[in-house]
Amino acid sequence: MAQAQKTYLIGQITSAELDALSARHPQGNFQQTSNMAALVKPTVKAVDFVGVRKAADGSIVAGCMIAYTKGHLGLEGSIWVGPLCDEDDTELLAAMTRAITVSARKHHAVSVSCWPGQVYMRRTSDGEPDGAADDLAIDNMKRLGWRHAGFDRGYGSIVNRWVYVKDLSGVSDEKALLKSYDKRTQWSVKRASSMGVHVRELGVGELGVFADIERQTAERRGFEYRGEGYFRRFKEAFGGAAHFMVAEIHVAEYVADMEAKRDALQAKVEALQAKQAQHPTTRTERQLGEETRNLEAARKRLAEAAEYAGDGDVLPAAASLFVENPRETVYLFSGSVERYKPFYASALIQHWAMLHLCVERGVGRYNFYGISGVFDDPDDEGRGVLEFKQGFNGYVEELVGEFTLPVSHVRFALMQGLRKLLKR
Incomplete structure (x- = not known):
């Protein structure tokens, strides 16, 4: 591995090392594994595993799988729900970005896009903020040359920003x-x-x-x-x-259950009818009406069950x-x-x-x-x-959303211009 900074070393890692990192990392997920690489290998041009090691002991502290696909002006890299890196750690993120850049240049890529698993904001089930926003992670990415796609809503075409x-x-x-x-x-x-x-x-x-x-x-x-x-x-x-x-x-189990419920309700209705005939009360009349409706509903469901049995x-x-x-x-x-x-x-x-x-x-x-x-x-x-x-x-x-790192700035600018023209 080549030295990136005094603290870290960068370079390629093995698929087994990525799997081990994904298993223990706070952002670990199935998309950053050798399994995902095996799934996409037939549909992409290349897959690369890169990471960051501590210089002191060689332990891997960040890493990712980059999938390279063919674009209009060359290969484009994608890192799905990654990299596995603490984007709040400026020095570590800089090393991870350098490792990604080296890989992209080796593959003559135009750019690399990533969708980190870093949480920008935790929210309640109803969408209300439940903690502070992590603006530091976004600022750190931008300072290192990553371009943020913004805070969108809706289902993502590649990776969802909302989970x-x-x-x-x-x-x-x-x-x-x-x-x-x-x-x-x-x-x-x-x-x-x-x-x-x-x-x-x-x-x-x-x-x-x-x-x-x-x-x-x-x-x-x-x-x-x-x-x-x-x-x-x-x-x-x-x-x-x-x-x-x-x-x-x-179906047979469902029909048997419906028949048992129907029979139980039938017995209950008959008992209430006898009670009402012997000693009429408003309460018994109300109960009889309710259970009669329940019996009719049970009979209806049983008839529907017979229809399902035909399937x-x-x-x-x-x-x-x-x-x-x-x-x-x-x-x-x-x-x-x-x-x-x-x-x-x-x-x-x-x-x-x-x-x-x-x-x-x-x-x-x-x-x-x-x-x-x-x-x-x-x-x-x-x-x-x-x-x-x-x-x-x-x-x-x-x-935090989607980020794109231009690697070949000339081709990236041409690509951006081409996309604008195609949108017109």
């Missing part, structure tokens, strides 16, 4: 986990469990089930569908760290992809079947992931990933997603 997180530290069992949600979400999870919905992990040979649900959801909501091939490559790259989960309705014995209702990292579990992709929305399968999948991938494994951070960052517009496209995630009672991390 929703749940702190699970101190949650020791399922009872405590369920209690940590708001009342509506607690009801949804319990309701799904009582309606014959079960969650299981899909095998590699079953990824078509996940892809089909994802495709239906993409068509319904108007977002990009990545295709079954991408999900298969993801599983190959991440192996046991990637969990493709499906929530399925077991099959076990019905995939929702699917999600979760990715593990030693620091957190990330909820990355999901989809649901609109017809089976009344079964609340999506809520049960989230509960399953938090319980089995976090609480039982001692992982204290569950990352719901992207939200739009818009909290005051009920018509915002991300409103439904926000409200769903808010039901689990987490908090919001507003990240």
